[in-house]
Amino acid sequence: MPNVSELLDLAGIFVFALSGALMGVRKRLDVVGMGVLAEITALGGGVVRDLILNVRPIAFQSLGYVLVPVAATVIVFFWHPHVARVMPAILVLDAAGLGLFCAVGTEKAMEYGLSPLHATLLGVTTAVGGGMLRDVLAGEIPTLLYDRQLYAVPALLGSGVMAGLSSYGLHGWPATLAAALLAFGLRIAAMRRKWRAPLAKGIGE
Amino acid sequence: MPNVSELLDLAGIFVFALSGALMGVRKRLDVVGMGVLAEITALGGGVVRDLILNVRPIAFQSLGYVLVPVAATVIVFFWHPHVARVMPAILVLDAAGLGLFCAVGTEKAMEYGLSPLHATLLGVTTAVGGGMLRDVLAGEIPTLLYDRQLYAVPALLGSGVMAGLSSYGLHGWPATLAAALLAFGLRIAAMRRKWRAPLAKGIGE
Amino acid sequence: MPNVSELLDLAGIFVFALSGALMGVRKRLDVVGMGVLAEITALGGGVVRDLILNVRPIAFQSLGYVLVPVAATVIVFFWHPHVARVMPAILVLDAAGLGLFCAVGTEKAMEYGLSPLHATLLGVTTAVGGGMLRDVLAGEIPTLLYDRQLYAVPALLGSGVMAGLSSYGLHGWPATLAAALLAFGLRIAAMRRKWRAPLAKGIGE
Numbered sequence: 001m002p003n004v005s006e007l008l009d010l011a012g013i014f015v016f017a018l019s020g021a022l023m024g025v026r027k028r029l030d031v032v033g034m035g036v037l038a039e040i041t042a043l044g045g046g047v048v049r050d051l052i053l054n055v056r057p058i059a060f061q062s063l064g065y066v067l068v069p070v071a072a073t074v075i076v077f078f079w080h081p082h083v084a085r086v087m088p089a090i091l092v093l094d095a096a097g098l099g100l101f102c103a104v105g106t107e108k109a110m111e112y113g114l115s116p117l118h119a120t121l122l123g124v125t126t127a128v129g130g131g132m133l134r135d136v137l138a139g140e141i142p143t144l145l146y147d148r149q150l151y152a153v154p155a156l157l158g159s160g161v162m163a164g165l166s167s168y169g170l171h172g173w174p175a176t177l178a179a180a181l182l183a184f185g186l187r188i189a190a191m192r193r194k195w196r197a198p199l200a201k202g203i204g205e
Numbered sequence: 206m207p208n209v210s211e212l213l214d215l216a217g218i219f220v221f222a223l224s225g226a227l228m229g230v231r232k233r234l235d236v237v238g239m240g241v242l243a244e245i246t247a248l249g250g251g252v253v254r255d256l257i258l259n260v261r262p263i264a265f266q267s268l269g270y271v272l273v274p275v276a277a278t279v280i281v282f283f284w285h286p287h288v289a290r291v292m293p294a295i296l297v298l299d300a301a302g303l304g305l306f307c308a309v310g311t312e313k314a315m316e317y318g319l320s321p322l323h324a325t326l327l328g329v330t331t332a333v334g335g336g337m338l339r340d341v342l343a344g345e346i347p348t349l350l351y352d353r354q355l356y357a358v359p360a361l362l363g364s365g366v367m368a369g370l371s372s373y374g375l376h377g378w379p380a381t382l383a384a385a386l387l388a389f390g391l392r393i394a395a396m397r398r399k400w401r402a403p404l405a406k407g408i409g410e
Numbered sequence: 411m412p413n414v415s416e417l418l419d420l421a422g423i424f425v426f427a428l429s430g431a432l433m434g435v436r437k438r439l440d441v442v443g444m445g446v447l448a449e450i451t452a453l454g455g456g457v458v459r460d461l462i463l464n465v466r467p468i469a470f471q472s473l474g475y476v477l478v479p480v481a482a483t484v485i486v487f488f489w490h491p492h493v494a495r496v497m498p499a500i501l502v503l504d505a506a507g508l509g510l511f512c513a514v515g516t517e518k519a520m521e522y523g524l525s526p527l528h529a530t531l532l533g534v535t536t537a538v539g540g541g542m543l544r545d546v547l548a549g550e551i552p553t554l555l556y557d558r559q560l561y562a563v564p565a566l567l568g569s570g571v572m573a574g575l576s577s578y579g580l581h582g583w584p585a586t587l588a589a590a591l592l593a594f595g596l597r598i599a600a601m602r603r604k605w606r607a608p609l610a611k612g613i614g615e
């Protein structure tokens with residue numbers, strides 16, 4: 001089922017690109033800045049993953065990867081008040097993108113021979129790398145470093161499960177989907193139930 | 206004519222290095238900071254391009270690439286008021302560097318088998334990557350994201366033309382020069398005529 | 411003596427990870443942010459080095475490289491007032507990490523066929539890259555660009571000596587140790603005697 005997996009991948013790219021273009025609106029960037037942020041947010045994590053795997057980044061081989069962020073930029077450019085209004089829906093889609101990217105990234109890393117531990121680390125990098133680049137380029141500390149909402153942790157657990165399944169020979173889209181759903185579900189639960197990462201002693205609350 | 210192309214390349218590196226060292230002066234960095242910014246501004250775009258092409262960066266194989274930014278740093282260190290006074294000339298040289306880097310970057314990407322679309326994207330990355338790294342390291346949002354002067358767009362058009370020529374078998378320095386001149390001319394025209402990138406609806410003007 | 415060299419490497423990673431986690435405390439990041447900063451500070455320079463050498467980063471092949479920053483994060487999380495109290499000792503350890511990383515990075519670059527000049531540049535990148543990434547992610551201009559304390563210069567001299575020794579066939583841990591000790595000693599002397607990098611004319615003092 002390559003089509004399902006490709007479509008899911010493009011859906012994740014679309015959602016991340018929306019968040020990049022919306023950051024551009026929030027920082028009052030022009031349309032070029034919106035487009036650059038959309039591309040880097042959507043493709044950054046996968047590019048870093050592929051550089052570390054020492055292969056040519058998939059983003060520079062696939063048409064959809066480059067064009068989907070352009071479409072997201074156009075949509076945000078013309079309809080951004082509506083896009084902002086559907087922000088709750090976007091947060092859900094972003095959680096889906098997070099789950100998908102950590103699972104796909106981990107699986108690719110396992111295929112290229114990384115150990116389960118390192119594949120997990122690279123899966124998380126895939127999932128959160130683009131968002132970190134977005135925040136740094138927009139002049140902000142990456143959200144996931146300070147906002148205490150669990151974002152990297154669901155990706156870490158999803159990647160870990162994917163690496164575990166894969167090391168027992170369970171590849172393919174059902175395993176990917178299971179790991180992605182786990183990370184997605186944990187991320188949604190963390191948002192709903194306001195699970196928070198702790199601060200170091202003495203700087204808290 | 207390898208000498209012409211190499212000299213043009215080093216001229217582009219020199220101009221980008223000047224802008225990096227001048228940013229160092231503006232942010233009151235010390236001479237080490239000026240030198241680091243000069244090197245990264247001049248070499249950053251090409252290094253990212255070569256990493257994505259999965260080849261060893263040319264900056265780590267050529268003597269001139271490393272030493273020219275050192276020379277630019279020395280010049281700015283001793284004569285920066287004069288360098289600032291010739292800023293209009295530097296903006297013209299920077300436009301030349303922009304044109305050259307987008308054309309050369311696109312051509313190299315085509316040689317390594319990227320599609321015209323992806324080669325165009327990588328050409329733009331080559332041209333604007335070093336300046337973006339300079340701004341981020343200096344603690345600023347990259348100029349090209351917000352200042353509405355067309356900077357990435359001329360590079361995009363120059364890269365697109367280069368990719369088009371190259372896909373019709375037109376390689377070599379005349380094609381490179383034509384694409385570089387197009388991007389250069391558009392950049393100069395954008396500055397002179399104050400062409401501006403639009404803002405998204407509702408945040409404008 | 412592979413064990414000595416591996417242990418020294420892990421010691422350098424540990425110290426850089428401590429500085430990353432402590433930066434997390436200073437910026438009031440949560441435990442996830444502390445861990446991310448610890449990993450990136452400790453592994454960033456080496457990952458950039460390996461990407462430029464076009465080999466798979468060692469950080470994604472070795473267990474210790476990933477787990478030592480986790481340990482550093484746990485220590486800072488629970489005992490950071492004590493860690494801050496031993497900051498003078500940490501500055502000494504950081505100087506040791508700087509020396510070691512520049513020597514090891516330069517040696518690896520020479521092994522992969524870079525010229526002495528380029529191996530020196532890459533050695534410095536290895537030594538200072540992680541700290542620069544730490545500062546950028548924490549929303550600050552990299553310390554080494556402005557604070558005038560000599561930090562990159564000792565690394566530059568250590569890397570240069572390592573490249574020189576290596577180009578005369580002097581490889582192995584005694585050469586590495588000599589170059590590392592030189593950089594370490596210069597860094598300590600620069601701190602003690604307050605050697606300062608100059609500012610460009612007219613912006614000084």
